Amino acid sequence: MKTIFLDRDGVINKTSEESPHIQNPPDYGYVRTWEGFDFLPNSRKAIRNLTQHGYRVIVVTNQAGIGRGIFTEENLKDTHRRMVAEVAAAGGNIHAVYYCSHHPDDGCECRKPKPGMLRRAAREHNIDVSKTYFIGDSLGDIEAGHSAGASTILVLTGHGRESYRRYIHSQNADEKPDKIFTNLYTAVCWLTGTGER
Numbered sequence: 001m002k003t004i005f006l007d008r009d010g011v012i013n014k015t016s017e018e019s020p021h022i023q024n025p026p027d028y029g030y031v032r033t034w035e036g037f038d039f040l041p042n043s044r045k046a047i048r049n050l051t052q053h054g055y056r057v058i059v060v061t062n063q064a065g066i067g068r069g070i071f072t073e074e075n076l077k078d079t080h081r082r083m084v085a086e087v088a089a090a091g092g093n094i095h096a097v098y099y100c101s102h103h104p105d106d107g108c109e110c111r112k113p114k115p116g117m118l119r120r121a122a123r124e125h126n127i128d129v130s131k132t133y134f135i136g137d138s139l140g141d142i143e144a145g146h147s148a149g150a151s152t153i154l155v156l157t158g159h160g161r162e163s164y165r166r167y168i169h170s171q172n173a174d175e176k177p178d179k180i181f182t183n184l185y186t187a188v189c190w191l192t193g194t195g196e197r
Contacts, residue, residue, distance in 0.1 A: 010137035010158015047092035067103030
């Protein structure tokens, strides 16, 4: 089965900075609960398109807010349960969600830009990562994808525009995406050969 890996914040949903109805204190800008979760325009439509074209969708996301004590693992699981349900109601399917809950200083092997979550998903779902794409909005996503052996797509939503500016000046080949698109929907249109360009 064809597989697509997706980052979450800035790819599927708005970052907290992009959600004007959420008033976050200075807490690193995390989306802490379902009430702070806003789908980006056409992201559900994009996942539906992937599902209809036979892609298995796996979400891979850093969630260090747990390690920082800003929100709980129960908050995160509730958010992911509701996200998966909303995507299903729109006709799409998220096959699995992997997250790293560690603090950035913990030195774990799962936090992107390390490829641990992608490699774990590959083991657990028998995925040939070399035949997959990883779509993200940060150079850490791109580096994790390349380290795991995936092709990579940078989208310009979330932190994507800032990442694009960094990418232009980067000397690190692992931070160079294979493709760049304005958002998840346009990336998926290219992948599936459908929809608006």
